[in-house]
Amino acid sequence: MTEPTYSAVNKDVLKPLFTPSATYMGLLGVVLAGLAWGGYCWAIQLLKGLGVAGYHPPVFWGVYITTFVFWVGIGHAGTLISAVLFLTRSRWRTGIYRAAEAMTIFAVMTAALFPAIHVGRAWYAYWLFPYPNQRQLWVNFKSPLMWDVFAVSTYFTVSTVFFFIGLVPDMASVRDSSKGFTRWLYGVMCLGWRGTDRQWHHYMAAYGFFAALATPLVLSVHSVVSWDFAMAQTPGWHSTIFPPYFVAGAIFSGCAMVITLMLPLAKLFSLERYMHVWHFEHLAKLCLFTGGILTYAYGTEYFIAWYSDNPYEWGTFMDRIYGNYWWVFAMMVFCNCIAPLPWYFKKVRTNYTWLFVISVLINVGMWFERYNIIASSLSHSFDPGAWVYYVPTYIEWGIMLGSFAWFFLWFLLFVKIMPSVAIAELKEAMRPPLKADELAAK
């Protein structure tokens, strides 16, 4: 395949913008319906209280926290791809990083809904933040839940700024190819960017620093999320392996979500030239690597539970396999440890259908992994007299469904108003037109 020219890059990437197709409107309709259902379920919960969720002592964390951790995890691939692969100068990041970064931001925006949903009285969610008040009451900075507030809000802020900085030169491309009000609007959004030497000089320096700052951040955020569990003495949670295990899981699920989202995107908007099967193959390899770490971590958890000779720990782990939640455990092992294995064959990981099917399975599996950790540990904790079988209600499932709709809604809006492939960076990776080449050809 010959390399496209610079002007062809602008043309191809800007083509999907603005005018929506019938397929697009159909998708938007489905998403809005899902969002309406989720909103209805949340409204019922706000009116009637948390009793409409399936909580029963001692289980007070359920689908909401599971889904929160799931979305924070999804939000890890984008910054990993844009920051870590930028620092390692991986060429395959250019085609996909913009859409992956957008996915990150929308995933964190989705995750951020859940603390408010989970606390029940959402109008008091601001109590999570430290603010000066007359009683001089402060939040408990020794609590991992507090660390989480800081980690997730820092992550959201930094990745949003990183995303918008990356967009600035491409917004200028949109401005230069449009007219009238659109031209004015994108002119404002690109901050009057012209691509002068001074602008690029400071821009590239800042971009490098953002990448360098985002890299430790991405590793820290899911570590902190894992401490929400690991700092508690609950059997099945209290383990030092949690941070690396969660980070690997986050990257695993995030890369799978990038495949799930970007395959249809590339097909629907004819961007296959820029989001090539080569990119997806690399993502599949990254999934294989992190999935391998995850499988190893699952094994280590069981080994340590047995080796520790702690009856509560071992009891919980046996309960995960043989107890009420055996099907959750089976889903987790099948989707996360076994389903990705066919990707070891090049034929499978370069086939669009298999890429898509396996990536969806991984997402399902990663949701069940968090459910397995949360529901099974809490419903089977220290006091056998209190053991229960927590079953989520339709309200909880409805809000979870609504969160998917909320996420896809933002993504659908993104592909229509922002260039989904980084134009400037794509050109940077191409061979520039040289007069010397033209003379040599003559």
Place this chain on the structure above:
Amino acid sequence: MSVVVPVESVATVEPIKAVYRHLDALLTGIDDLKKAGYRDMTVVTPFPRHEVEEMIYEGRPSPVRWFTLVGGLFGATMAFSLTALTSANWPMILPGGKPVVSVPPFIVITFEGTILWASMFTFVGMMLLARLPARGLPKAVEDDRFSSDHFGIVVENVGAQDAGKIRHILEHSGAVEVSGGGDAHGEDSSHA
């Protein structure tokens, strides 16, 4: 590079603009202008090129890094102070001899604060140094081709006696179009 040059008493002409399709021709143009002693130029490219940066900034790093450092130190101080001072403000003595201001759990928030403020300062530093939102740019850089597939050089503050020479350099470096360089009222904009 738009170093502010004091306006000399000699009459200046409107900025001269050269448009290039080839990267090597652009680099020749920059080099020839530098050799002839003209440094007050703005180079416009649709994407960053290290060669251009190297020719103009000659290895001088962007001061953005100082913003990052100061922001990081500020963030670390602020975040640690927030955790430590608020804990000391409400000294809840817990059994087990744990200190009110206990460093290990506060390191997590200090770390997040460091990253947050280093990023914010970097952002502000970039906006200030790159002069964004854009202002004071010569009108000639506003060309739709420069975000697509053309490169450009705009030379400002050219004295009337130098205009011909600069146009000659740019035309011979392989520009596909050279314009400007007429008197400040701008009737001359012939194309090469």
